[in-house]
Amino acid sequence: MYTLGIDIGSTTSKCVLLEDGNKIIATSLVVAGIGTNGGIKCMNEVLENAKVKREEIAYIIATGYGRKNFSEANGELSELSCHAKGVHFADPEVRTIIDIGGQDAKVIRLNSKGILENFLMNDKCAAGTGRFLDVMATILQVPIAEFETQARSTKEPAKISSTCTVFAESEVISQLANGSKVECVIAGICNSVASRVAGLAKRVGVKEEVFMSGGVARNGGVRDALERELQVSIKYSEHSQLMGALGAALFAYEKIGAAE
Amino acid sequence: MAALQDILQEFHRIAASPQEQMKHYLAQNKKIVVCSPVYTPEEVIHSMGLLPFGTWGTDMEIKEAKAYFPAFICSVMQSILELGIKGAFDGASAIVIPSLCDSLKCLGQNWKYAVPGIEFVPMTYPQNRNTTYGKEFTKAGYQRVIADLERITGETFEDEKLHKSIEIYNAHNQAMREFSEYAKNYSVITAADRNAVFKSAFFLEKSEHTALINQLLEALKETELADVKKIRIVTSGILADAKELLAILNDNNIQVVADDIAQESRQYRVDCPIAATALDRLAEKFATMNNCSVLYDVNKGRASYLTELVQENKADGIIYALTKFCDPEEFDYVVVKKICEEKEIPLLLIEVDRQMVNYEQVRTAVQTFSEMLG
Ligand code: SF4
Numbered sequence: 154m155y156t157l158g159i160d161i162g163s164t165t166s167k168c169v170l171l172e173d174g175n176k177i178i179a180t181s182l183v184v185a186g187i188g189t190n191g192g193i194k195c196m197n198e199v200l201e202n203a204k205v206k207r208e209e210i211a212y213i214i215a216t217g218y219g220r221k222n223f224s225e226a227n228g229e230l231s232e233l234s235c236h237a238k239g240v241h242f243a244d245p246e247v248r249t250i251i252d253i254g255g256q257d258a259k260v261i262r263l264n265s266k267g268i269l270e271n272f273l274m275n276d277k278c279a280a281g282t283g284r285f286l287d288v289m290a291t292i293l294q295v296p297i298a299e300f301e302t303q304a305r306s307t308k309e310p311a312k313i314s315s316t317c318t319v320f321a322e323s324e325v326i327s328q329l330a331n332g333s334k335v336e337c338v339i340a341g342i343c344n345s346v347a348s349r350v351a352g353l354a355k356r357v358g359v360k361e362e363v364f365m366s367g368g369v370a371r372n373g374g375v376r377d378a379l380e381r382e383l384q385v386s387i388k389y390s391e392h393s394q395l396m397g398a399l400g401a402a403l404f405a406y407e408k409i410g411a412a413e
Numbered sequence: 414m415a416a417l418q419d420i421l422q423e424f425h426r427i428a429a430s431p432q433e434q435m436k437h438y439l440a441q442n443k444k445i446v447v448c449s450p451v452y453t454p455e456e457v458i459h460s461m462g463l464l465p466f467g468t469w470g471t472d473m474e475i476k477e478a479k480a481y482f483p484a485f486i487c488s489v490m491q492s493i494l495e496l497g498i499k500g501a502f503d504g505a506s507a508i509v510i511p512s513l514c515d516s517l518k519c520l521g522q523n524w525k526y527a528v529p530g531i532e533f534v535p536m537t538y539p540q541n542r543n544t545t546y547g548k549e550f551t552k553a554g555y556q557r558v559i560a561d562l563e564r565i566t567g568e569t570f571e572d573e574k575l576h577k578s579i580e581i582y583n584a585h586n587q588a589m590r591e592f593s594e595y596a597k598n599y600s601v602i603t604a605a606d607r608n609a610v611f612k613s614a615f616f617l618e619k620s621e622h623t624a625l626i627n628q629l630l631e632a633l634k635e636t637e638l639a640d641v642k643k644i645r646i647v648t649s650g651i652l653a654d655a656k657e658l659l660a661i662l663n664d665n666n667i668q669v670v671a672d673d674i675a676q677e678s679r680q681y682r683v684d685c686p687i688a689a690t691a692l693d694r695l696a697e698k699f700a701t702m703n704n705c706s707v708l709y710d711v712n713k714g715r716a717s718y719l720t721e722l723v724q725e726n727k728a729d730g731i732i733y734a735l736t737k738f739c740d741p742e743e744f745d746y747v748v749v750k751k752i753c754e755e756k757e758i759p760l761l762l763i764e765v766d767r768q769m770v771n772y773e774q775v776r777t778a779v780q781t782f783s784e785m786l787g
Contacts, residue, residue: 218777231777231781232777233777234781234784257774269784271759272778272781272785
């Protein structure tokens with residue numbers, strides 16, 4: 154039996170197709186989030202990859218910012234619950250998840266059964282989110298994908314404030330004007346995101362093991378900085394962006410179980 | 414059932430139309446005195462034959478008031494000033510603004526210049542309320558209010574009349590507590606209904622409000638309790654009256670079983686006891702009031718009070734609705750968080766603001782919280 158989880162975020166849509174609640178058959182990711190046809194595209198892609206028809210899916214759960222507007226779904230759940238579920242399935246040792254997405258940052262604590270114990274979301278500010286990195290990448294004209302190598306290439310990060318994206322933007326410009334090297338500024342930017350998110354994590358209480366998910370998790374510069382800030386090692390998976398969708402697919406399977 | 418819904422509709426109508434209410438009273442030649450948060454001696458105003466008319470600001474875009482305030486200050490009192498400047502209280506004789514937090518002190522001072530047509534009457538409270546000198550200080554504050562109102566309105570104060578008003582207010586307190594006690598078990602009473610009942614109290618003469626509450630209680634008593642499993646929540650904060658927020662609570666199957674909201678139950682917890690004079694009764698009441706961020710308390714008893722509310726009402730958790738830039742509430746949150754962690758009471762912090770237009774983050778947080786508890 155197939156269940157599908159779809160995570161429609163602010164900038165991307167992700168799908169995970171699950172068989173019998175424990176086997177991942179296919180996944181998909183399209184760079185188009187809420188307010189676009191990204192959700193449908195993403196679902197069609199996953200179905201095509203798996204050679205499975207829409208009618209064969211027993212239950213669909215949507216999550217993410219666009220969860221309310223996906224008409225194909227049978228139900229919807231918050232992305233925090235789904236993230237916790239997905240990460241627990243992938244790695245049952247994890248107790249803290251730090252999820253930095255395009256719009257916001259979240260810290261989730263779960264117990265040994267994978268049940269959400271506590272969570273915190275950032276306030277309404279781009280600082281400490283993927284958006285902050287996007288703004289900085291545009292100013293520096295360096296693709297985000299290069300942030301990791303650049304940040305790792307220096308031992309002298311510049312000091313960039315973590316309180317406000319707008320202030321940080323002018324700080325970056327004046328750092329550059331004062332002759333700071335681009336890699337130092339990039340390392341400073343990664344530190345800035347990390348220090349903001351670390352503050353959030355400490356408020357929830359960090360329990361090991363710690364897993365990082367969301368689009369920003371791909372950036373090793375931020376991961377390194379966060380490990381230093383929190384003094385813990387941080388796990389990461391190539392598939393971390395898919396955890397919300399995976400959790401949704403798992404919940405979808407449970408829903409059917411409950412109904413039967 | 415129809416009757417119950419009709420009565421609830423009446424509360425919603427009043428809560429949503431303060432200006433209509435003002436017009437209605439002005440048309441009856443009533444003299445109106447606007448009462449600002451958090452606690453004003455409404456009984457005194459009432460006893461002088463004036464109509465105390467409460468305001469907690471409103472959800473709106475703030476423009477004019479920005480000329481008087483820095484950006485990072487609470488929107489409750491920014492919106493009160495905005496309403497004042499825009500003429501929402503025109504026709505009122507005066508406004509009483511207490512000195513209970515720093516922001517309110519600014520409101521009083523700015524009001525004089527921003528809304529010169531409605532006279533500002535300060536109500537100055539002592540920090541140490543429950544001492545002989547504290548009570549004397551409170552009484553002196555009342556006397557200042559009385560003197561100002563006598564001068565402005567030409568009405569006079571009599572202690573005997575205050576006794577009568579106190580009885581009306583005590584009865585109203587009692588009715589509000591009874592409503593809260595009842596409402597917690599009735600899933601037909603949504604978070605929005607509950608809030609409308611509390612909010613409307615500020616826009617109606619209190620004996621009229623009590624009469625309406627009693628009708629509601631009668632209708633509730635005739636309503637069968639539905640067997641619906643809800644997530645039982647205690648709310649805490651200055652206010653939680655945004656339509657969107659209340660709808661989000663409802664969408665997520667939440668029943669507010671008790672509150673520690675300044676605009677709601679905090680107003681009605683303590684009655685005026687018996688004392689030598691009516692003014693002493695009022696000062697005694699203020700002296701014994703507690704468990705509120707703007708009432709000085711070295712022991713911060715509010716935190717354990719909240720956990721008691723949770724236990725008594727068999728609540729699943731607490732939603733702490735923090736009014737953005739409200740220092741008193743921000744300070745208290747730390748103590749509340751600590752005790753909730755100790756007692757393993759789930760606690761959700763959400764930030765609310767009178768200028769908020771996007772509730773998506775609150776929606777996600779509340780939904781996650783209810784999924785976590787459900
Ligand atoms: S919301 Fe807080 S800061 Fe604003 S007036 Fe009320 S107590 Fe003062």
